[in-house]
Amino acid sequence: PMDDAARERARSTFDSNELAAFLHDGEDKLQRREELVKLLSSQPWGDKTHRYFLTREQEYVGGLKAMVGMWQQMRQGRLSLEDGIAMRSLAYFPGGLELHIGMFIPTLLSQGTPEQQAKWLPMSNRLQIIGTYAQTELGHGTFVRGLQTVAVYDEASREFVVHTPSLEAHKWWPGGLGKTATHVILMARLFAQGRDYGPHAFVVQIRDMATHLPLPGITVGDIGPKMGFNSVDNGYLAFDHVRIPRDAMLMRFSQVTEEGRYVPPPPDNQKASYATMVYVRATIVRDSGDFLSRAVTIATRYTAVRRQTASKLGEPELQARQLPPLLLPACWPVLDYDNVQQTLLPLLARAYSLVFMGRSMMDMYNSFDAARSRGDFGVLPELHALSSGLKALCTDITAAGIEACRRQCGGHGYMLASGLPTLFNSYVQNCTWEGDNSVMYLQAARYLVKNVLAAQAGKPITGSAKYLSSAAQQADAKCGVSTADDWRSPAHQLAALTRVAAQLAAQATQVLARAGGGRVAFDGEPWNNSTVDLIRAARAHVALYLHQNFVDCVEAAASQRALGAAASGVLRELMQLHGVVLLLEASSDLLEGGYCSGRQAGMLREQQRALVRSLRPNAISLADSFAYPDYQLNSALGRKDGNVYQALLDSARISPLNATHEGPAWKEVLEPLLSPAVRSRL
Amino acid sequence: PMDDAARERARSTFDSNELAAFLHDGEDKLQRREELVKLLSSQPWGDKTHRYFLTREQEYVGGLKAMVGMWQQMRQGRLSLEDGIAMRSLAYFPGGLELHIGMFIPTLLSQGTPEQQAKWLPMSNRLQIIGTYAQTELGHGTFVRGLQTVAVYDEASREFVVHTPSLEAHKWWPGGLGKTATHVILMARLFAQGRDYGPHAFVVQIRDMATHLPLPGITVGDIGPKMGFNSVDNGYLAFDHVRIPRDAMLMRFSQVTEEGRYVPPPPDNQKASYATMVYVRATIVRDSGDFLSRAVTIATRYTAVRRQTASKLGEPELQARQLPPLLLPACWPVLDYDNVQQTLLPLLARAYSLVFMGRSMMDMYNSFDAARSRGDFGVLPELHALSSGLKALCTDITAAGIEACRRQCGGHGYMLASGLPTLFNSYVQNCTWEGDNSVMYLQAARYLVKNVLAAQAGKPITGSAKYLSSAAQQADAKCGVSTADDWRSPAHQLAALTRVAAQLAAQATQVLARAGGGRVAFDGEPWNNSTVDLIRAARAHVALYLHQNFVDCVEAAASQRALGAAASGVLRELMQLHGVVLLLEASSDLLEGGYCSGRQAGMLREQQRALVRSLRPNAISLADSFAYPDYQLNSALGRKDGNVYQALLDSARISPLNATHEGPAWKEVLEPLLSPAVRSRL
Ligand SMILES: Cc1cc2nc3c(=O)[nH]c(=O)nc-3n(C[C@H](O)[C@H](O)[C@H](O)COP(=O)(O)OP(=O)(O)OC[C@H]3O[C@@H](n4cnc5c(N)ncnc54)[C@H](O)[C@@H]3O)c2cc1C
Ligand SMILES: Cc1cc2nc3c(=O)[nH]c(=O)nc-3n(C[C@H](O)[C@H](O)[C@H](O)COP(=O)(O)OP(=O)(O)OC[C@H]3O[C@@H](n4cnc5c(N)ncnc54)[C@H](O)[C@@H]3O)c2cc1C
Structure with missing residues (x-):
């Protein structure tokens, strides 16, 4: 597998170090992380070797020690807050101090x-x-x-x-x-x-x-x-x-x-508490990209080296006995199967999208924070709706994405040593805490419906729901795509996503009005009876926003020449794939509303296939660009060097159940059944 | 919550005992299960009180003890094999003997x-x-x-x-x-x-x-x-x-x-080993309904009693102090929210469908087994394809369904005491072992494509793919639905599902032929490059089969008058909902192929809403009809009596981390930080 990993990297058309530096604000940040990894792994509380073997009590004590350890390192070493945040993410051992901090x-x-x-x-x-x-x-x-x-x-x-x-x-x-x-x-x-x-x-x-x-x-x-x-x-x-x-x-x-x-x-109190919610939700949005990219890194690296046969046996004794060479069929890395690559490449695109969304979300929060200190709360309603809707969408995508990554790893993905089960089980709470996702979508929907009503009343709409003001014209617009390649164009993609968002927002408002006997109410029975439509509309609204943000970030990087042509081209393809993936999810809405013909919708699948094929050689480098140290992933399957089987075996050998050869049930349960000597005495 | 549970049951329009007896082959079987529960819970190895608190070593020893215990009970009590199987399911403590047996x-x-x-x-x-x-x-x-x-x-x-x-x-x-x-x-x-x-x-x-x-x-x-x-x-x-x-x-x-x-x-050897695979996959299909119905029972019962406020505080001191009554808004059980009920009722329908599918699958296997003992392997290819495809579809549905149920329970669904995390984490392996699901769909696809080719060559098709023989005519058939209620009709539902299956099978064959330069190959690069289409086609094929089976079972029950009119009517509605749910999943295919208009597709959503509303009063009784003893579910949220909060608290109190008030980190980690006395000594 180690050769396979190297071979995969050699196929790449761009420099993953370049993209990594771009994603992490410079090489020095990446270097600093390496230093922190050294610091952490040299501490007894930072050692991860036994992390998957702990009892509940050990986990609890371990998590506390790690947090206290980091806190003391920061004080003694006079480390920056940024270092502290980085260490927390590298160690990933949440403990009893989470809520304190x-x-x-x-x-x-x-x-x-x-x-x-x-x-x-x-x-x-x-x-x-x-x-x-x-x-x-x-x-x-x-x-x-x-x-x-x-x-x-x-x-x-x-x-x-x-x-x-x-x-x-x-x-x-x-x-x-x-x-x-x-x-x-x-x-x-x-x-x-x-x-x-x-x-x-x-x-x-x-x-x-x-x-x-x-x-x-x-x-x-x-x-x-x-x-x-x-x-x-x-x-x-x-x-x-x-x-x-x-x-x-x-x-x-x-x-x-x-x-x-x-x-x-005073009235500002409520605004202040909304601001706190926005902040917490913004951090959840930011972390979603972090978690999905970890899972995708593991699955991409593993499926790139997972073959179903080794090329030859290489066993001296067999050769000495002059056995004919084994007739084993040539064998693919499983990432070359259509089903695996068409699962993982779209998830890579999503991970990039979430990473960009997380940064933009934090930027938005920070500029709001600056405005707020001048007493300006103007963007708060918009920010509150967006951060709620994105919290729900981004955590939904990440939770489902982690599990999809795990499945692509076959049986070995079920091992804790793969890192994926723990990632999933610790991540899914994000769909619930700080506001259950359905409830979060409904917050965004409330804002959306208000804007639909305002647009219908001819009022000007600003911000993320601006597209609603031209919704009337859009209703009979038609998709202009005539070849599969047309679907690569951000303009076509955004037009279609906008149309779906507008259509579902109008539909949900209608359902709500009907439930209220003609009157639009934002609570009570009519609202509670319309939540499925409201949630669909909110999802489409934030999905559009998510893609628009990816497009904006890629275009900004290009116009600022922040990346060379090769890396920038690959990023653009990922962005195109992201749009196609979202549109495929929305395809029944596109068809139902009459915006697309069956042929045009079919071309989406064709284009997804084309983009996935084109991105395939860069899969591992795109994963590498997230730049996770092995220490952070703590995954036998996600190791950068591809030495996955040795890592699994090494991990099994130190599992506590292997502390004795006979195992913990021998004396009490098994010996009376199995041992002839003991049995004869019973 | 206990009153709420009783109130919910009172709303039901049919007798859940009647349906339970029908599903479990008679009241005596249910009674026997109650006796086995008594037997199990009286054994030290059968006690489940601490099940969620075990270390890995304790789990291992516990699982073995339970299996050996049941085995000894069976020998001593001369219990039947059926009793043994029932005990295994009731105890649900898989152990080191699983593969032995x-x-x-x-x-x-x-x-x-x-x-x-x-x-x-x-x-x-x-x-x-x-x-x-x-x-x-x-x-x-x-x-x-x-x-x-x-x-x-x-x-x-x-x-x-x-x-x-x-x-x-x-x-x-x-x-x-x-x-x-x-x-x-x-x-x-x-x-x-x-x-x-x-x-x-x-x-x-x-x-x-x-x-x-x-x-x-x-x-x-x-x-x-x-x-x-x-x-x-x-x-x-x-x-x-x-x-x-x-x-x-x-x-x-x-x-x-x-x-x-x-x-x-001899040539029959391979057939025999196929037969073994069919058997194992058939049991996985059977178990899928078992697991999904457990999760749905828990979520339905909990969401029916989960309110966001109690009706009044009822606190004597407060009343004594003459506080005005708290102005708490009247509050719904969360199962009355549109989003919750439109998630759970469809899952109830799916659980019933899987239960019926599991029984039919075992029946099919048994009649094959009888034929085989006469040397007749005729149905094996069909059975192999079906059991593979159904293995994949049913486990996919169940794995996703368990997690969806868990999410509906909000924060408390994240507790092990809810039973749901363990159900999910132990279930998902079924998507992988005994053949990864993608690989399983591809087995079914192989059979399907062969039948497409045979149909194209004008050969007669029998069995589950029979509909392919009339595929040529179907290609320009149109959906005949004109009102939302039309979508209730099994004829309309099956026609649409058939159309999708035929369309996707033809599409996949085309993609495969194109990949092979005109020639259809069943392996190698062309096949491996077409797996996404092949998997979609296989899914649609088995989805049709799954629904056809639900329809057949409900009609058989009706024509045999196996159930009274009330229960039989509710079952029919569930079956109708099941069809609508499958069609909604397929709606982009229905639209893309031009079979449905946008209006007709929209009516599917309308009909889903209508069926869910109509079934809502029977939700809890439909869950009760699965007849899971509390012992089996071992869930604080899924208790039949609705006393969920007391159960959560009771469970927390005996958690090992609560063995001491100070907790396991006090001496080593916390005291040096927190205790003024100790700190002053450092
Ligand atoms: C809990 C558990 C218990 C088990 N118990 C036993 C046991 O008792 N005895 C035993 O011998 N084994 C056992 N297994 C192993 C099990 O049978 C395998 O894990 C399973 O068959 C999947 O194979 P894999 O792990 O090699 O997956 P892989 O083949 O490595 O799958 C990786 C990815 O490649 C894809 N893929 C692979 N081949 C193809 C293909 N031809 N076409 C398209 N896609 C493909 C898969 O879809 C998947 O996405 C167990 C596994 C688990 C998880
Ligand atoms: C890991 C974890 C850590 C936590 N940490 C803390 C903490 O430190 N401090 C703290 O105070 N709390 C904490 N919580 C609690 C957390 O904030 C709540 O669990 C969360 O807000 C969801 O609320 P709930 O559990 O009441 O869900 P419920 O409201 O009971 O949700 C149940 C179902 O009802 C639906 N529903 C509920 N209301 C509506 C509505 N109005 N409209 C439509 N659907 C609705 C939901 O979508 C869901 O499907 C934590 C929870 C978890 C899981």
């Missing part, structure tokens, strides 16, 4: 008063307290307004009484809550002077600092094993009339005075 | 001589030896002819010398090989008198019976952890010139004489 500290920063920040932040940054974010309850997730945990202000003592009134009200899910956190940001329903003000945030200490035991009135524990992410101790939490001081409430926006008077937040 | 014994039966059977079978049946089936190698799976392990006949000693000539030739995957098996059926390339006769089967002892240690020259171990199925010790195995007696070769069909002369098998 990702939610506890950020919420203090955004919602705490200066005094609260002065009190909590220094300890948080030194890991002298560890926090998490406790919102979801056993019975209440998506529907945040339904939370039941209460914080009732007691004017007499000037304290809040925090309480869990029912089974359903148990907090459930917060990461790091199970065994790690000492504090939580608690979302609880605020009652003051007898009135219910809905969910508010409080800082609550839950464990004793000297013993780590739960404080009186507090029940806390780990929620148990999950499909993946088991190094994180997601937890449950209940309060039995626990008293916390008044200043435990995060009071930057809303307040409760000593007398118990409620001071409502 | 599923492949080692059956292969001895089918390929051993009477003397070989007399030697090995009694010990096998008493579990005094444990065997497995070792075919796949690290480098050779799908392509069996490429196997490299050799068995070279040595005339001098009248023995075979078994040897592993390379890294790639290590046996890899056989279940139970890692730590359990004492013997293997080894597939090795037979060399006699200097000639290579390709893969043949040998019985080889690999471990010492008294010590369980590997015999000299043998390297054996567990291959390491997998995505699922970790209670099974799949293993690797290598031989260093190991000598085995001549009669270790299974000689029922081919033989090697003492002098080393090779006696080739």
